Amino acid sequence: MITATQAPEHYLGAFDQFNHRAATQLGWLKSLRQEGFARFAENGFPTTHDEDWRFTNVAPISSREFRPASPASIETDQLRSFGASGFECQLVFVNGKFSRELSQIESLPPEVRICGLAEELGTNAGQVREHLGQYLNFRRDPFAALNTAFLEDGAYVYVPRGTVLAQPVYVLFITVPSADAIMEHPRNLIVVEENSQATIVEDYVSLGGSTAPSFSNTATELVAGENAVVSHYMIVRQGDSSFNVSTLRIQQARTSNVATHSLLLSGALVRNNVHPVLAGEGAECLINGLFMANGRQHMDNYMLVEHVSPHCNSRQFYNGILSGHGHGVFHGRIIVHKDAQKTDAKQTNRNLLLSDDAQIDTKPQLEIYADDVKCTHGATIGQVEENALFYLRSRGLDESAAKHLLLLAFANECLDRMNSVQVREHLERLVMEWLPESASHSGEKPAEIERAWEEVG
C-alpha cells in the first residue's frame, strides 16, 4: 500500500482503478507498475527548482485532473487526414489502445513481431519481460515512473538477429479528445537484435474538434543489439491544448548504430527526452531534431547522452525555429563515464528567433570522467540573416517567399540527415505545412544579433 505521497490525489484513485481492471494481470508486471507508482508518489511532479526542469513549468499538467482516456473508435476515413497512409506497415493506437482493425501489418519475415504490447504480453510475455522496464530510469524521472505505473499497451517491435526490415514501421498514436481532460501512457518496446536493421516512426496526433486538454505521457525503450542499425523517428503534432511528454531510452550494444530524429511541430507543452546509453564499444549514435514553436507553445528538448564504453561516437544536432510567443529549450547533457576513453561527442544547437517575444533557453552540460576524450558543443541564437534575405530578394523572391525559403533551408539541415527517403519526404511535407507562414517583420532595420559560442573540452 502506498502511504506518504507527493502525487496529486486523483492519481491515486486512478491508479487503484487501473490496477484492478488492467488487461494483463501478470505478477511481475503488477509489481513493475506498483514500483512505478511508488516512485511517482515519492517524487511527485518536478518543479522548476529541479535542474532538469529549470526552464519548463509543468503546472499546466500537474494542476489538472486528467482521467485515463476511455477507449474510442475512429473511422478509416479519418486516418487519411494524417497523411501517413503511404506506409504499408502501420500500427494504429487510439487513446493508447492498439487497434488491429485500423492497423495493417504485411507479411513479416519469420520470427519478427510487430504488434500491440498488450497482445504480446497475453501470448508471449517471456520475451517481453527480458527487456521491459530494464532500461528506463523511472527512479529518477517522475514522468517515466507515471508511465510505468499505467503501463498497459503500446507498440511492440521485435526483430531477431540477422534480419533486415525493408519497410519502415509506422506507429500512429491518435488522441481523441473528449469533454474531460484525458491522459494516456503509451509504452513502446523496440528490440532489434544483433546484425539486424529496422526503421521505426512514432507519430503523435490528435483528432480535431475539442479544446479539452489531453496529456500523452509516452515512453519507449529501444534496444539495439551488437552491430544493429536502427533509425527512430518521433513526430509530435497534437492539438493546441495537448501536453506531450515523451522519453526515448536507447540501449546500444557493441558497434550498434542508432539514429534518432525528432520533429516537434505543435502542442501546448512538449517535453522530448532522449537518453541513449552507448554501452558497448564502438557504438554510434546520431541525435537529430527540429522543433518549431509558435503561438504560446513550449517545447523542451532534454538530451542525456551517456558514454559508457570506449570508442563510441555521438552527434547531436538540434535546430529550433521560435516565433510568436513560442518558447524553446535545449538541454544537452553528455556524461562520459570513466571507462569511456576515446569518446567522440559533439553537440550543436542552432536557433532562429523570428519575433521579439519568442524565447530560447539553451544549455550544455558536460560531465567527463575519462581523460582521453573529444567533446565539443556549440549553440547559436540568431535571426533570419539579412544578407541571405537580400540575396534571395535580389533574385526576384518577395520578402515572405524569401523568408520561407530560408526557414525551409534551416529545417532542411535536419531533414537532410534522415536516411529513409520515404520517411524524409513525409516529414518534408509536414515541415512545409507547419512552417510559420510569414515570419513577422518589424519593418525597422533589423539588428543583427548573433550570439555564438564554441568550446572544446
Place this chain on the structure above:
Amino acid sequence: MSLLDIKNLHASVNGVEILKGINLTINPGEVHSIMGPNGSGKSTLAGVLARRESYEITQGQVTFNGKDLLEMKPEEAACEGLFLAFQYPVEIPGISNAYFLRTALNAIRKYRGEEELDAMDFLPLLREKMRLLEMDDKFLNRPVNEGFSGGEKKRNEIVQMAVLEPMLAVLDETDSGLDIDALKVVANGVNSMRSTERSFLVVTHYQRLLNYIVPDYVHVLVNGRIVKSGGPELALELEEKGYSWTEAEPAGARR
C-alpha cells in the same frame, strides 16, 4: 530611351555620404565599366541599384526602363530585369542550387504574367547554362554556394544571370579572386549574353577583366564621384598610371 539613367545620386551609409552626385546613362546594348580604387563607392553604387536597404538616398533620381528605380524593392527591381552579381555571393545551406534558381525564375515569370516552369522543363535549361560556364552537373543538387570555391561562386552568379536573363546586369567585382582560366570562363559567359537589348555595368578594381569583356565606356569613380569617362583605352591608362592622376581633375561626367 535609355535603359538606366542616374541623375545626381547621393547616398549615405550610417550618416556618412558615400556617393556624392553620380550621373550616368546606359543605353540598351551598351557595356559600361566603373573602375575605381578601394572605398571609392563602387560597391555602394551596385548595392543602391540592386536596392539593398542599408543605404540612405539623400538626393537624386534613378530611372530604370522608364520607371523610378528608387521606389522599387529588391525583388521588384529583379523582376523588372535588373541583376546584381554579388562580390561576395551568399551561402544558403539546405537549399539546392536547382531548387533555388527555379523558385527565382518562377517568381520573375509570375511577375511578368508568364507560366511557371516545372522541374522537368527547368532542368534542361539550367544544365545548358551550367555547361556554358563549365560547371559540373553535381552543382545542381549542391546547396547554394555552400562549400564552393571562390571561382565556383562567381561562376554560379553568372549561371544565375544566364538563367534569369536580365536587361541590365551589374557585375560587382566578379573578377576578384579568379585565376586566368576562371576569368576567361566567366567573361565568355558574359560575352555570350551580350545583345542589342541587354546592357552591362561591370564594376571592377582591375583592368584585367576588361581584356575579355571589352566595354563601350569606362568611368572612373573616385571618392563618390565619376571623375573621368572615356572608351576602353581609359582602362589601360589607369592600369599604367594608377588612380592618383585622376583625382586631380574631377569632372561632371556623362558618357
